[in-house]
Amino acid sequence: MRDMGTRVFIAKDNQLSPAEWEKTVSVLRNGGLVAFPTETVYGLGGDATDPHAARKIYQAKGRPSDNPLIVHIADFSQLEDIVAETPEKARTLAQRFWPGPLTLILKKNGRIPLETTGGLDTVAVRMPDHPLARTLLKKSGVMIAAPSANTSGRPSPTTAAHVLEDLDGRVDVIVDGGAVGIGIESTILDLTEDPPMILRPGFLTKEALCEAIGEVRTDPGLCKDTAERPKAPGMRYRHYAPRAELTLIEGDSREVVAAINALAKNAEAHGRRVGILATEGTKDSYRAGEAVSVGNREDEAEVARHLYSVLRRFDNLGVDVIYSESFDDSGLGQAVMNRLLKAAGHRRIDARDIRIEDMP
Numbered sequence: 001m002r003d004m005g006t007r008v009f010i011a012k013d014n015q016l017s018p019a020e021w022e023k024t025v026s027v028l029r030n031g032g033l034v035a036f037p038t039e040t041v042y043g044l045g046g047d048a049t050d051p052h053a054a055r056k057i058y059q060a061k062g063r064p065s066d067n068p069l070i071v072h073i074a075d076f077s078q079l080e081d082i083v084a085e086t087p088e089k090a091r092t093l094a095q096r097f098w099p100g101p102l103t104l105i106l107k108k109n110g111r112i113p114l115e116t117t118g119g120l121d122t123v124a125v126r127m128p129d130h131p132l133a134r135t136l137l138k139k140s141g142v143m144i145a146a147p148s149a150n151t152s153g154r155p156s157p158t159t160a161a162h163v164l165e166d167l168d169g170r171v172d173v174i175v176d177g178g179a180v181g182i183g184i185e186s187t188i189l190d191l192t193e194d195p196p197m198i199l200r201p202g203f204l205t206k207e208a209l210c211e212a213i214g215e216v217r218t219d220p221g222l223c224k225d226t227a228e229r230p231k232a233p234g235m236r237y238r239h240y241a242p243r244a245e246l247t248l249i250e251g252d253s254r255e256v257v258a259a260i261n262a263l264a265k266n267a268e269a270h271g272r273r274v275g276i277l278a279t280e281g282t283k284d285s286y287r288a289g290e291a292v293s294v295g296n297r298e299d300e301a302e303v304a305r306h307l308y309s310v311l312r313r314f315d316n317l318g319v320d321v322i323y324s325e326s327f328d329d330s331g332l333g334q335a336v337m338n339r340l341l342k343a344a345g346h347r348r349i350d351a352r353d354i355r356i357e358d359m360p
């Protein structure tokens, strides 16, 4: 692709200068691409009603074109402009959680082209809660189709530097709003099914959704042990993955540390560089490899916020293999484990199965 020359505008107090806003808005209105921060991760945005912009997004990311984009809106009336009908549960959820990290899947009308929705007759919609994203949506009046602003398959970007790492020359403007607050993607809820179904666990927990609208199911295809395919096309691909092979080690904390130490020592003995995804409480217990902490195990939000930048860090360190601790699979931990398992291609080992004396 021709190098377009990417411009980076650095926001101060969540504001750009009038000239920077003007340029950013004009890029969006004229079919160009703008990367911008949301509260979850950085998005790669284009006009959701423009099929050419959608194609550019797929091309810039190297994303398969059957993997639909999320449409970002500024207010509820825009949702009603693009869907075939607005179920009562959509109103309830929007009132309760928008702006915020919840994406709703609804039947679309003709305003959003099939290019944006990966050929589906449904559309994913979200109202983001980041001041820069909101200002961009309002100033431009454009509904913004935006997947995460990473190369397809790589960890999602939580800083503008991550976006530049992946998309320099492939996006017209990057709005740099610093590190995002949440760091993990929105929860995707399919409202075309009854009861509604979680297609991707995210920052907003199942418990919070149930409290608002009653019964909610989780897509059985998300569990690797079933034969069913995940319903969100994006959940079918290997994703969120660093370059090195990642393996999750499960078990109680002491056993996990001992197992990872044995694995790391063994890998180093074979000339491989090792990264260890550790936590504050364990990071000093590793005797081999390069341990990087994702935060305090008890603080799930901190772990979620740091997860992607730690995965990218391993890429920059140039490690060959990564051993990762595991996390509780409840609440926000469900989203963290979903991303880690996908990054690991579902490679997981029980710590007790590592026989230290068997190591060659």
Ligand code: AMP
Pocket (backbone or CB within 6 Å): 067, 068, 069, 070, 105, 117, 120, 122, 123, 124, 146, 147, 148, 185, 188, 199, 200, 231, 232, 233, 234, 235
């Ligand atoms: P990203 O914005 O990069 O997190 O990707 C958007 C996610 O939303 C992908 O996993 C898509 O497969 C999913 N998605 C978007 N639109 C739909 C839809 N209409 N039906 C099901 N999943 C969708």
Ligand code: MG
Pocket (backbone or CB within 6 Å): 147, 148, 156
């Ligand atoms: Mg993504």
